[in-house]
Amino acid sequence: MRAKRKITNAACYVLLTVLSIIWVLPILFVILTSFREEGGSYKTYIMPKGYTLNNYKELILGINSNISGGTSIDFTRWFFNTLIIAIFSTLLSAFFVLCVSFVMSRLRFKMRKKFLNIAMILGMFPGFMSMIAVYYILKGLGLLETGVLKQLSLVLVYSGGAGLGFYMAKGFFDTIPKSIDEAAFIDGATKWDTFTKITIPLSKPIITYTLLTSFMGPWVDYIFAKVIMGNDTEYYTIAIGLWTMLEKEYVDYYYTQFYAGCVLISIPIAIVFLLSQSCYVEGVSGAVKG
C-alpha cells in the first residue's frame, strides 16, 4: 500500500514538473532572447550564443531608432505616454465605477431595475463593434486633431463606458452591513455622508482592485489605441509600439529589442496583477467577515 502511494506521488510530481516546464519555457525564451547578443530575427538554433545588456540599453536610450523612412522607435516615450493615459483613465473609471456601484447597491429609486437590465444588455454587444462610430464621434468633437488631444480621447474611450463594469464593486458594497448606515442616519448623516465616510473607507480592497484592473487596461489594449492613434508614432502606447517592432520591415532590426521591451513592461504589469489578486482574495474573504 505504501509503495503504491509512493509511486502515485512520484508520478504526480513528475507530471507537475513537466507541466511547469511547459508553462515556464516560453517565458524563459522571452527572457533569454532579450539578452541575446546576435541581432537579426529567427536563428537556426535556440540557445543564444552570447549574452549582452545592449538590447535594453539601446531600447531605453533609443539608439538605432531611426530606420530610413520608417517609424521611429522611442520606447521610453511610449512608456510615459502609456503611463499618463493609464493614470488618468484609472482615476476617471474608478470614480465612475464607485459612484455607480454605490448607487446600485445602496439607493433604491425608480429607474434602478431598468438600469441594471440595460447594463446587462449593453455588455452583450462585441466591444469594438461601436469602435468606428466612437472614432467618428471623437473626430466630430475635434478630438483627433493633435497628438495630445488623441491621448485625451484615448483616456475618454478607456474610461467612458467604465460605469457599466460595476458588478464586482456592487457585490462588495452589498456585503457591508446596512446597520452601519442606519446608525449614521440616526446621528444625522445624509446618504452622501454614508458614501464618503462609511462605504469608501470600508472598501479599500475593492477600491484597490478596481484601480489596479483599470490601470492594466491601457498597457495591454491594442485595437482602440491603434485605431485612434493611426500613424502618430510619437504618441503610441506600449502595446502598439511593440507590435510595430514585429512588423516585417522592422523584425530584423528589433527582434531582440522587442523581447527586451516585453520583459521591461511585463515586470510592472506582473507586480500589479499579483497585487490585484491578493486584493481580490482579501475583498472576497473580507466580505464574508462582514
Place this chain on the structure above:
Amino acid sequence: MGLFKKKAPLKYDRPRDESISHVFKKGNTITKLSFLVFGLGNIMNKQIARGLIFLVLEILYFVYMILFGIGAIGDFLTLGTVEQGQVYNEALGIYEYSMGDNSMLCLLYGVITIVLTIAIIFLACMSAKSAYCTQVRIAKGQHIPTFRDDIRSLKEENLHAFLLALPIIGILVFTIVPLVFMILIAFTSYDHEHQPPGSLFSWVGLENFRSLVASTGSLAKTFWPVLGWTLIWAVSATVTCYILGLLLALLINRKDTKGKGFWRFMFVLSVAVPQFVTLLTMRTIFNANGPVNVLLREIGIIGATESIPFFTDPLLAKITIICINIWIGVPFTMLSTTGILQNIPADLYEAAKIDGASAPVIFRKITLPYMLFVMTPNLITSFTGNINNFNVIFLLSGGGPDSLDYYFAGKTDLLVTWLYKLTITQKDYNLGAVIGILVFIILATLSLLTYHRTGAYKDEGAFQ
C-alpha cells in the same frame, strides 16, 4: 456625539403618484402648461432658479433644432441627396469638386438629434412633474423647497441622480450612441463602394442580413463556415481549458502534494505577463523558422529545411490555436477553481473511499458534478467570452490562412475578427454591423439561458 452635523428634518413630502398620466389628470392649467413651457409652474411659485434652468434648457434645444436639428432629421431620412460632383471652372480652366452631402455625417447628426429629442421629452415630463409637486404642496400648505433645498436634496433623496449623472453621460456618449449608430448602419449600403464624402449611401432595409444569412446570399458561403468555426472554437476552448484547469488544480491541491504555493506560482506566472506579450511570443515560437521547428529539425523529426505549417495549414492552424489557448487559459481556471475545490465537503470523499471508489470514479461522480453545479454560470460567461475572443485569434494567426472561397476572411477567423477585417481593412461597415448584431443575438440567447440557470441555482441553494 457630533460626528455628523444635524440637519433640519424634511418639511415636505412627495405626492404619492407621480406618473405623467396622473399629473395630467390632476394638474391645474399651469401644471399642464409646464409640459410645453418648461419651468412655468416653478417660476410662478417662487422657485425661480429651478424654473429658469428648465426654461433655458428648452430654449437651447429649440435654438439647436431651428438652426440645425430639423435639417439634420431631414437628412437622416434621406441620408443625403447631393452627390459630390465635379464642376468645370471656366475662369481657372480646371475641374473643381462641388460639396456634396456626407451620408455618414447625416446619419451621425440624425442620431444625435434623436437622442437630444428624447432627452427633451424626458425633461418635459420632469418639468410637468416638478410643477405638479409644487401645486400639491401649495394645496396642502407645505413648505415649497427653495433652490438651496434642491441642492441639498442632491446629497439625500436625489443622491442617485447626482452620482449617476457623469457615468451615464459617459455611457451614453461612448457606448449607447455609437451602438445605435452602428445598428442603423446595418440597414444601409455603407460599404467600400459607397464611401462618403465621395459618394452617398442609402437605406436598404434587410438587404445586408439577407446576403449574409440566406442560402442564396452572396456572403452566406463565408458566414456559415465562419459561424461554425466560431462555435467549435468557443466550445472546445471553454471545455478544454475548464477540464484541464480543474485537473491541474486537483493535482496541486492533492493532500500529498508538497509546496503547493510554489507549483501555483509556476503557473500563475504566465497569467501575470501581459496577454499580448505571450500571444506574440507564441506566434514567433510556432513560426515557420521559430524555435519549435528548429527543435524538430535538430532532433531529426523533420528535414533540415522543412517546417511544420503551424499557422498556414487550415486544420493544423485551428489545432495549434486551441492548444495555445489551453496554455493561456488553464492557469486562469486553476486560479478560479482552487477556492471552490476546497469547499467540497470532505465527508463525500470519505464515503466514496469507504465504498471503494477509485480516483477517476471519484472525479467523475463527485468532483465534476459538484463543480459543474457551482460553476455553470461562470462556464457560460467564459463561453460568451470565447465567442468574442478577439485577441487570441488576431494576435496569433490574424485569421489566416486566407481562403479564396471566403469574402475577406481566413480559415481561423472568428465572427469578431472577421467583423474587424470588414470594418477596418475592407471598409464594409454595413456588413460589420450586421455581424455585430448577429453576435449579439447569439450572446443574448445564451445569457437568457444563464439567467434561468442562476435562478434555479439560487432556489436550490436556498434549500440546503
